[in-house]
Amino acid sequence: ASIGNFFRRSLRRAGRREGKDEASAAENTPPRAPQGKPGERSSVFYSAGQFFFEYLVVVSLKKMPDGRYEPKIAYQFPKRENLLKGQKEEEERLLQAIPLFCFPDGNNWAPVTEFTSETFSFVLTNVDGSRKIGYCRRLLPSGRGVRLPEVFCIISCLGCFGLFSKILDEVEKRRQISMAVIYPFMQGLRESPFPAPGKTVTIKSFIPESGTELIELTRPVDAHLEHVEFQALLQRLSPTxxxxxxxxxxxxxxxxFLAEELSVLSQCIHAVAALLYPFTWAHTYIPVVPECLLDTVCCPTPFMVGIQMRHLERVLEQPMEEALIVDLCEGKIIRAVGDEEEILPGKLQNEMLMSLNRHNNNNNVHTSEQVNALVSEAFVHFFVRLVGHYASYIKWSRSGSGSFQERAFCKAITSKSCRRFVKKFVKTNMFSLFIEEAEKSRIPQEGNG
Known part of the structure; x- marks a missing residue:
């Protein structure tokens, strides 16, 4: 199968799932947040025409009697009324979890005069398996003297980090004028349909002393890459x-993954998960783990998590099983299983290494979108070479149901090193889920009825 055919099959399959599955990473959040069943796939929507967001929430720090600061929701737009009992319970769970993820770094805060704004995101899973992304901008409100930072968090079921970063730029600009200026902008955004891939939506917004502004929000052409920034990964880690x-x-x-900045953690972990496309990470996935949930690293099942560097000692003290621990600040691996260099077939690993080195040394010749496309293509090509023949080994019954012939599929691979790797890969949850989808969605193949 060619790369083109593989992409077309994957994207058509994604099209069938639109409104059900997320093209990037799934996240099973810990018990304190709304959660679904472990191993469930993501259900972040990518459909055009939906609302941009469900809520805009402002989370501020409130001083407690013991002198510590706790994050609390200070503002919510819109206020939803006349909810059914189940909807009200869902909203309450969501609103309880949001402050925890907006200030995941604990209660050690004090008023400051300077603070660098940062943008990051998190994902919450509801009891029915539906997922919502929180896009956050943590900033210091304008004013004189010492102040506490606050977080503007947009809750949406749409995965598009770049687009929401631009929206948060506009929110921050208005916050420096007045909170009252944010409301009409977000109302206009809420009334606008989410654009299709490659399309633009224009929002009209009035700012005092500036007049009416036209804000253009363009969605990337490749929907599966719109929540990703591979450059963040390439800047911090070597291709090897x-x-x-x-x-x-x-x-x-x-x-x-360890880093001090929340934005670095969320960007890099989203990028790692996106390298698996068209497969999906289907286990615990928390780009920024709140301090009170650090024992997540003791989980015996697979996980992909981000933790602030200040908690390194506490993490290393935890009674955890074998794990790969990556320092994104120093660009090194702190702890490894030991066989990482031998997992991938040698020839394909060298080809990907050459490709990554090429993109890593482009001296800013390519735009961020071009780097995303080129890096993704290199990893898709890896999967094409190894498992691109999967469709030929789905046996179809007269009723239309498919059955994957795993043994024959593996046996068809002539290279011993490739076959050894694929025998392990077919046992993963991500491959099983991919094949389950393929067995349900018959796509006509050349010479295959």
């Missing part, structure tokens, strides 16, 4: 280390 991380992720191992 990226491949070791990819190899661990492909075999669904435990991965811990």
């Amino acid at each position: 280390l990226i491949l070791h991380i990819f190899a661990s992720a492909v075999l669904e191992r435990r991965l811990i």
Whole structure:
């Protein structure tokens, strides 16, 4: 199968799932947040025409009697009324979880005069398996003297980090004028349909002393890459280390990423999960783990989590099983299983290494979107070479149901090193889920009825 055919099959399959599955990573959040069943796939929507967002929430720090600060929701738009009992319970769970993820770094806060704004995201899973992304901008409100930072969090079921970063730029600009200026902008956004891939929506917004502004929001052409920034990964890790991380992720191992900045953690972990496309990470996935949930690393099942560097000692003290621990600040691996270099077939690993080195040394010749497309293509090509023949080994019954012939599929691979890897890969949850989808959605193949 060619790369083109593989992409077309995957994208057509994604099209069938639109409104059901997320093209990037799934996340099973810990018990304190709304959660679904472990191993469930993501259900973040990518459909055009939906609302941009469900809520805009402002989370501020409130001083408690013991002197500590706790994050609390100070503002919510829109206020939903006349909810059914189940909807009200869902909203309450969501609103309880949001502050925890907006200030995941604990209660050690104090008023400051300077603070660098940062953008990050998290994902919450509801009891029915539906998922919502929180896009956050943490900033210091304008004013004199010492102040506490606050977080503007947009809750949406749409995965598009770049687009929402631009929206948060507009929110921050208005916050420096007045909270009252944010409301009409968000109302206009809420009344606008989410654009189709490659399309633009224009929002009219009035700002005092500036007049009416036209804000254009354009959605990337490649829907599966719109929540991703591979450049963030390439800037912090060598191509060799990226491949070791990819190899661990492909075999669904435990991965811990460390960095101090929340934006670095969320960007890099989203990028690692996106390297698996068209497969989906289907285990615990928390780009920024709140301090009170650090014992997540003791989980015996696969996980991909981000933890702030200040908690490194506490993490290393935890009684956890084998895991790959990656330091994104220093660009090194702190702890490894030891076989990461031997997981991927040698020839294909070298080809990907050459490709990553090429993109890593482009000296800003390519735009961020071009780097995303080129890097993604290199990893898709890896999967094409190894498992691109999967459709030929789905046996179809007269009733239309499919049955994957795993043994014959593996036997068809002539290279011993490739066959050895694929025999492990077919046992992963991500491959099983992919094949389950393929067995349900028959796509006509050349010479295959």
